[in-house]
Amino acid sequence: MIALIDYGAGNLRSVQNALARLDATCTIASTPEDLTDARAIIFPGVGAAAPAMARLRDRGLDQAVAAAIRNGVPFLGICLGMQLLFEWSAEDGAACLGIVPGTVERMKTQKKLPHVGWNTLEHVRPHRVLEGMEGEAFYFVHSYVVVPRYAAVAAAETIHGVPFVSAIARQGLVGVQFHPERSGTAGLRLLENFLRFADGEAAA
Amino acid sequence: MLLKRIIPCLDTARGRVVKGTHFQQLRDQGDPVALARTYSDDGADELTFLDIDATPQGRATLVALVERTAHEVFIPLTVGGGIHDVDEIRILLRAGADKVSIQTAAVQRPELITEGARAFGSQCIVVAIDAKRVSGKGWMVFTHGGRIPAELDAVGWAIEAQRRGAGEILLTSIDADGTRAGYDLELTRAVVDAVQIPVIASGGAGHPKDLVAVLTEGKADAALAASIFHSGAFPIPQTKAYLADHGIPVRR
Numbered sequence: 001m002i003a004l005i006d007y008g009a010g011n012l013r014s015v016q017n018a019l020a021r022l023d024a025t026c027t028i029a030s031t032p033e034d035l036t037d038a039r040a041i042i043f044p045g046v047g048a049a050a051p052a053m054a055r056l057r058d059r060g061l062d063q064a065v066a067a068a069i070r071n072g073v074p075f076l077g078i079c080l081g082m083q084l085l086f087e088w089s090a091e092d093g094a095a096c097l098g099i100v101p102g103t104v105e106r107m108k109t110q111k112k113l114p115h116v117g118w119n120t121l122e123h124v125r126p127h128r129v130l131e132g133m134e135g136e137a138f139y140f141v142h143s144y145v146v147v148p149r150y151a152a153v154a155a156a157e158t159i160h161g162v163p164f165v166s167a168i169a170r171q172g173l174v175g176v177q178f179h180p181e182r183s184g185t186a187g188l189r190l191l192e193n194f195l196r197f198a199d200g201e202a203a204a
Numbered sequence: 205m206l207l208k209r210i211i212p213c214l215d216t217a218r219g220r221v222v223k224g225t226h227f228q229q230l231r232d233q234g235d236p237v238a239l240a241r242t243y244s245d246d247g248a249d250e251l252t253f254l255d256i257d258a259t260p261q262g263r264a265t266l267v268a269l270v271e272r273t274a275h276e277v278f279i280p281l282t283v284g285g286g287i288h289d290v291d292e293i294r295i296l297l298r299a300g301a302d303k304v305s306i307q308t309a310a311v312q313r314p315e316l317i318t319e320g321a322r323a324f325g326s327q328c329i330v331v332a333i334d335a336k337r338v339s340g341k342g343w344m345v346f347t348h349g350g351r352i353p354a355e356l357d358a359v360g361w362a363i364e365a366q367r368r369g370a371g372e373i374l375l376t377s378i379d380a381d382g383t384r385a386g387y388d389l390e391l392t393r394a395v396v397d398a399v400q401i402p403v404i405a406s407g408g409a410g411h412p413k414d415l416v417a418v419l420t421e422g423k424a425d426a427a428l429a430a431s432i433f434h435s436g437a438f439p440i441p442q443t444k445a446y447l448a449d450h451g452i453p454v455r456r
Contacts, residue, residue, distance in 0.1 A: 013300050017275050047325045111206065114327060114371060116402050117425065118207045118249055118455045137207060137455040139249075139280060141327040141371075160206055182302060184244060184279050 002198065003029040003038035005065070005081070007045075007055045015044050015078070018181040018188060024195050032064035040198035041068055044181075045080030046141075049104065050092035052080055062097055069099055074172045074198040076129070082168065082175030083146055091144050100168065100175075101149035109161035113143040119166075119178075121156040127169040128197045129190065130155055136186040138178035140166075145177065172201055207453045208419045209249040209426035210444060211404060212433045214239060216285075217257035219265040223434060236269055240277045243433070246440040249455055250280040252305065252374075252428060256349075258286030267299045274300025282330055284374075288312075290319050297324060305374055307332035308347040311354045311361070314368055321369025329372075330404075331365035333358055335391055336378040343391050350378045358391070359398045366399045373399060374428065376406040384410025384431065392422035404428050412438055412446035419452050 002019065004012055004026045012028065019026050019042075026042070029035050043065065045052060056062045069075050069085075077085055084096045089104035096104070107113060118137040124130050133156065145164040148154055155174070156167035168175040174194065180187035215223045220234040232238055240251050253273075255266045263286070270283055283296050284305030293304050310317050310331050320329045334350050335343040335358035343358035354361075362373050375395050377388035387408045396403045405424035409415060415427045432438045438446075444454045 013298070014274060014278075014302070017300065018278055020275070021278070046327065112400055112402060112425070114401070115206065116327070116372065117209050119205065120207075182278060182280050188278060 001038060002026040002040045002042060003035055005041065005043045005061060006030040007052065007059060007061055012044060014181045015042060018191055022188060022192050022195060030059060032060045035064045035068055038068065038073060039202045040074040043075065043077045043081035045078065045084065047080060048091055049080065049083060049089035049096065050094035052084060053094050053096060066097060066099055069173055072172045074201050075174065076194050077175035079142060079177060079179060082177060083144060085175060086146055089144065100153060103147050104144050105147050106143055107145045107160065107164060111161035114141060115143065115160045116141050119158050119160060121158060121166055124156045125169065127155055127174065129174045129193045130167060130169065131193055133190060138180065138183040138186060140178045142177060205453050207455050210440060210454065211250045211252055211426055211428040212243045212248050213252040213254055213428050213430045216253050216255050216266065216269065218262055219269045222256060223430060237272050237276055240273050243440060244277045244279050247444055247455065248279065248440050250282065251277065252282040252284065255285030267295055270296060270299040270301050284332055290323055293320050293324065297328060303328045303330050305330040305332045307334065310365065311345060311347050311356065314364065317365055317368035317370055326369045326371035329370050330374050331370040332374040332376065333361060334376045334378050346378060359394050362395045362399050366401050370401060372402045372404060374404045374406060377408060380408030383408050386410065386414040387418035387422055389417055389422040392418055392424050396423040402426065412443045415443065416447060416450045416452060
């Protein structure tokens with residue numbers, strides 16, 4: 001079963017709808033217990049870092065997410081759901097989950113912020129979830145970007161005046177800055193890749 | 205590179221499209237969901253529903269329509285029309301809208317922008333501005349579908365909307381709207397130059413060359429149009445091909 005983490009940050013519905021379109025059923029996980037049997041986890045999120053972290057801690061989900069990732073459960077963080085995996089966010093100076101070394105910073109660009117709209121993935125590193133995504137356009141809405149301490153975790157970059165990390169990958173953990181659930185057919189393909197990846201990991 | 209967005213706009217009332225569309229492949233031309241899906245498949249970058257029926261029954265139907273659309277369409281959806289409080293915004297976002305567009309209510313009570321941005325994030329608050337050139341005054345804001353002058357300078361109001369937390373401006377030229385003679389480039393550029401948030405230009409598109417003009421000379425981040433798409437005269441793929449041929453970065 002795929003668990004969709006509900007911590008009151010943003011619209012789960014669009015992710016749920018996209019999974020339904022792919023004939024995947026998911027459960028809404030709002031307690032640590034809900035995550036124990038998950039064969040894959042999707043961690044969505046829109047909004048600001050500090051209130052989101054507070055809600056995760058209130059529900060004990062911070063520990064549960066860290067444990068699931070440690071145990072290698074296939075994991076997809078979307079937008080804020082990727083950013084929260086890092087150590088610290090310059091948005092409200094929030095301490096985050098610290099699962100991926102690095103920080104979240106306001107994008108240093110001469111271009112407009114927030115970065116809203118469709119932009120393309122470049123330099124996509126090989127990973128089953130990101131297969132076929134080089135040059136594809138996805139829908140972004142954000143002003144903050146992840147700055148991984150180790151370049152190896154960066155799995156794709158996107159250019160908005162300056163290049164930034166638009167996807168990360170480390171074994172079963174994948175994070176994307178854009179919204180696959182709002183990115184038309186390319187987004188559905190990425191989610192399908194993730195589902196297939198999760199199946200593969202479960203079979204292995 | 206950030207791509208320029210092409211956004212078809214559907215006027216709806218009681219769950220139906222109210223302006224005529226001419227898609228021969230659609231059995232039910234009045235069904236906004238079918239039309240939304242067609243546009244999405246054709247490569248529209250976002251969709252906007254503008255509901256012109258602000259009655260309570262109309263509102264409930266709109267919410268149901270947004271829910272149905274969100275099940276089938278996986279590109280961003282903006283919903284506007286008669287939204288006047290945070291509860292309405294919440295209901296529409298929960299139903300599956302990605303953004304709401306607020307206009308008259310924001311002029312009447314600018315705090316609504318702040319409240320919406322604080323509750324849901326700036327990314328989902330679009331402030332719609334209907335502007336008309338008034339001699340000696342520049343561009344002035346009008347509300348209630350362009351009928352009532354708000355005694356607000358359009359450029360100043362855009363700056364104020366941004367300050368209050370708007371994530372985007374949807375700028376419609378009342379003078380150009382319906383003319384199919386092109387967007388108001390001067391108005392668009394004036395607002396784009398005054399704010400840092402994205403500006404969606406609206407009103408006046410009659411040919412893909414008008415979109416080229418507003419996305420280059422007008423400096424708009426996105427172009428919204430209705431009749432050129434609904435009429436079937438310039439389908440999205442052809443429009444985007446035209447834009448690409450003219451050096452505009454678009455999603456293909």
